[in-house]
Amino acid sequence: MEVNDSGSVVLTAYHSYTPARAEQSFAPEAPPSRPLLLRKSLPRCQRINRMISNESLHPPVYSRSNSQASVDSTSMEDFWCEVENIKESSEDRQDDQTLLEVKSPDEGELEAEWLHDVGLSTLISGSEEEDGEALLSTLTRTQAAAVQKRYNTYTQTMRKKNKHQARDVRDIFGPAFEAIPASPVMTNGIQLPIHKPATSYLECEFEKVNQSVTEELSFEVSFSESITEIPKHREWHSNQSFKKEESALPNFIIRKSRFGLTEVGDLSLGDMKKIRYLSLIELTAFYDALGIELKRNRAERVRGRENGLFGVPLTILLESDQKKFPGIKVPLIFQKLLLKLEETGLETEGILRVPGSASRVKSLRQEIEAKFEEDMFDWEQVRNNDAAGLLKMFIRELPSPLFTVEYLPAFITLVEKIPEVKLQLQALHLLIMLLPDASRDAAKVLLQFLKKVVSNEGKNKMTLWNVSMIVAPNLFIYKGKRANQEEMLAAATTARIVRLLIKYQDILWMVPNFLISQVRKMNEAAMNNTKRQLMFDKGVRRLLRRKTMERERPERTESDIPEGVIRVHAPLHSKVSMAIQLNNQTKVKDILARFCCENSHESSANMKMQVQSLHEIGGNIGQHCLDPDAYMLDVYHANPQAEWVIKPKIS
Structure with a gap:
């Protein structure tokens, strides 16, 4: 200094x-x-x-x-x-991790990495990959323009280096790359009326009354396609104060379509991988539409601890915990730290802000490392401020930050360069979609806890801005050897990011419907490509001819079911299957209620209908846990080849 x-x-x-x-x-x-x-x-x-x-x-x-x-x-x-x-x-602790230095890439390498990260590495390798063709066939006009721009930059750089000449995109995929006209993206694969009345809303606000303005968000149309003009960037002046009060932020409501809402955990891992591809393309197109450069850090390989609890990658912690508790999504130590504070610390004045004893926190950390796995650690001895210190220590010592080093510039840019809160929220939403599963799941439970802290502001004296200022350095100031002055000078910016994350978290975990629509189209395109390849396979053609000649008695198939009738399977109930006639008003919750009524003789312990959900499986989706408020006839028309299964929702 x-x-x-x-x-x-x-x-x-x-x-x-x-x-x-x-x-x-x-x-x-x-x-x-x-x-x-x-x-x-x-x-x-x-x-x-x-x-x-x-x-x-x-x-x-x-x-x-x-x-x-x-x-x-x-x-x-x-x-x-x-x-x-x-x-x-x-100060008194030896840093356990080592960062492997990577030289700064040139522009061509950055674009090559981008194409790889969006699932289009085939444009570089020249291999014929079905997924790449299927992905390109789903892009909107602005998304296709973003891909074209990055690919052109890559090819120009390769020519300057006198390397092999990269092929044109249309030489690989033909007309599939042509940009889709700038029309609203179909939601979940079917056309929606432009002015459809709302069925219900998801409102994002704290429990206390907030007098700020309420605005509406739409998940039906691509964010980048919705930008009709570039908003003017408002420069901040040195004598201008930033409005820190929660009331300075607008409230947003999401108009539910007839397909309902989808949380990130409601889709299969395979479909979420495609959501990440599309989210990065959409984020790039969104920044392009705003006239802002989307900067990314070069992903750094980090070698952290391979055992213990603090300073260990989330994936390694999860691998260990899942041996005891299969399906767990958040490391047990992180859950326990949050639970301790939720049970005893939410009303503690200055929680998170008032530091605990450094010597006690250090001693507690060592004791936790030694006793936690055997469940021998006494959590009753931990004071609330010390528990908060342990929580923050766990977060900042992760080898890879929760919100990733790679996209830190994008987080900074969205509040420094994008003037409107609504546009900031849309960019933030896409960045959350890009996070690795382990990071996103951990960030979700952390933000839920921080929201509870703010909800107890009357007793703990911690406002939304107070909490944001305290948490920001633990989340965004990377402790590695490359921490520099730029990260520190972005202090106010990172606090504003945390404020948005806490305030609008209920929105951030929802997958936009236009991305789900694109995943459906991508899956359909991949299936059609597979069918075309099979038809050219001689062995398959011979098998089909033999089957036709045998004239075996056809079995009853799902195609025999009349239009508008679905067969719902419930393997955990005594009545395991039921045909249900759908109409325009049939909702998912109506089907669940009908199964509950039909199986009312079962004990409540066996039914557990409160945690049962209807899942859409197969067809043009991997697996999709449906919103109870979704209209089934609309979902059926979007995916008529799907199976419908009632089973517990994985939380």
């Missing part, structure tokens, strides 16, 4: 692994007329508060970035105190 005579503070770098510079980095040099001991007699957090106060009294001697100027100086107190607490907790 550099200090000038006026008392202004410039944070030049932050290195969590350099304990020798702790005092130097965060304490201003004492004026010559004052003894040095007077400065060191103050607690570190108070010294930071004084520095922030001094900064607000004198104009800075450097040009402030947008993220700095967007927040008044005094509001940063909690953030810098939390940064100092992070440094103190890591």
